[in-house]
Amino acid sequence: MTHETVQTSKANRTALAYSHRSRTATEAELVGDDRRPAVGAVTILPADRGLAGGESVLEAAGATLVPLGDETRGLIFTSPRDVDGLIDALERHPQISWVQLPFAGIDHFADRLKPHAERGVFFTSAKGAYAQPVAEHALALALALQRQLPMRARATSWGRQSGLSLYGANALILGAGGICLELIDLMRPFGVTVTVGRRLAAQAVPGADRTVDLDGFRAAIPEADVIVLAAAATGATRHVIADAELRAMKQTAVLVNIARGPLIDTEALVRALDDEQLFGAGLDVTDPEPLPDDHPLFSHERAIITPHSADTPDMIKPLFLERCRANVEAFLSSGRFIGVADPVLGY
Template sequence: MTRSDRFAHQAVTGEAKTLPDEQRPAVGPIALLPAAKAESRFVDAVSDAGGEIGELGSDTRAVVWLANDHPEALVEVLEQHPQIQWVQLPWAGVDAFADALSSHDRADLLWTSAKGAYAQPVAEHALALALAGLRSLSLRARATSWGEKIGESLYGASVTIVGAGGIAIELIRLLQPFSAEVTIVRRSAGEVSGAFRTVTSDRLDDVLPETDVLILAAASTGETRHLIDARRLSLLKPSAVLVNIARGPLVDTDALLDALQDERLLAAGLDVTDPEPLPEGHPLWTEPRALITPHSADTPEMIAPLLAERVRANVEAFVSTGRFIGIVDPKSGY
């Protein structure tokens, strides 16, 4: 038995949505694309759910898209096969497929993503970056002498999470042992179980001054681009830590670099950057208060079984129950 077998992440799915019969895609053969990425676990997931796997052709009714690059290839598939009525995407965030979503936003095409599926590994990484930032581990990793004793504690800290999806839900659970006071900032009104409070995004400025750790877990859209800019960075305490495990464009990189260099922020833990990959020689690489990981919060080894489970659940919805998880609204971009 391997370590991954003994310590498996579980999908944080959120609520499934049952589509009325008239909105359900027509059942038919499912193509796993690109074919080179159709490993056995995905084939088994479709078969176990009662789905029929077939090569891409005129009778194809659904596509499970397994590639994380070259989204233009998916656009080409949809243009050549307009009879396809359901597409399962491989990532929680769908910004890479923005062109496909906008050009094929039609009533008879259902889009689903993996949102929520990777919440556990990503939340685990966010917690690691938050602890590293509070304990100034990026400074110590670069140190060449003993230096002074510095560090803040996560116990009892005020943690603000922007986003209310699966990552936020899992973070609330992981933060419980630290007695952290969690504030959720979300687009729409509504309480999130386990949070100290939930506020709408128009109140973000109100909660930033009291925040010890700011964790970004929101979708990347036109509305959220540079959500954290120079003005909002100035609202944070000099002892605050910023963690971004969502998408790089949520943060104004130049403004963040200025805040770190001027010591107006204790630390930043970044699993995503703008641009991405962060170019060699970029000043963030040598900024001692920045800890950067290469978009590795959810490694391929971690996410493959989680994606397979999402595929299984949604193929079951496709062929029988109609209860789909991770439905995407092409207009909102998530």
């Protein structure tokens, strides 16, 4: 391969255009006049980040873009880390009526947003926007664990034949949002039977064979071959997988977490993997996060750890821009918002 060919190959990878689409559990929500945010100019914050050159898309949707100031009524926040900057903007500019967040989950800082929600600020999040790449990652982790790729990747000798198959398996998913819906579709060719755990079991999940509440989720663990955590982190879901749940799993079960680290008791998981209580665990999120260097999970032959990379920046940029465009239209005219978030509930 020539140097020119190598450079062309690199350029093609850099320019790769993803064709993901948003997947939400609910349609756009028509917000009544009593909750509609006051219409006005829109600010993108931080100003130096922008939206990957997407300002023209927002202007085409009707937005008047202004620097943060007295004119600002809508705020599109683009930084996944600078929550202090968001809180400062809301405190200094109480006239802001709508905020679009870049996160799918808001549990880490919902308490800081709660006072602003209670005084009337309307929040939308990216929930569902990143469902496709995250569901894809969950499926990849499940298949890799069943085929024992963590062990195979570290092997220095041929070893013996072993592994499991997803075909005809019982899958148990906690969380009924867009990730769950997309994962159900991805697993359908494998003939998987799907049980979904959610807060309200009465609301059946489309495509699932069974919908249960949190108690029903725990009761279904002994039957499950694949368990995927795709729920918000709340008081009810903290350590939803701990010693008792891990002991209840089949020794051939695999556990995948692409939601939030605190859903799993990390120390209990390490003990369970050491004792071969389950076949493997794939974690894109951890508690603590990031895991400390040399944590035993990094080298465990039954574990795969990925650095919260189920949705990479390149994947989510066009998805977030489309969410912003749709909600700018809702803010300025239709009132049909996507991804309405409630800091009081935490998601």
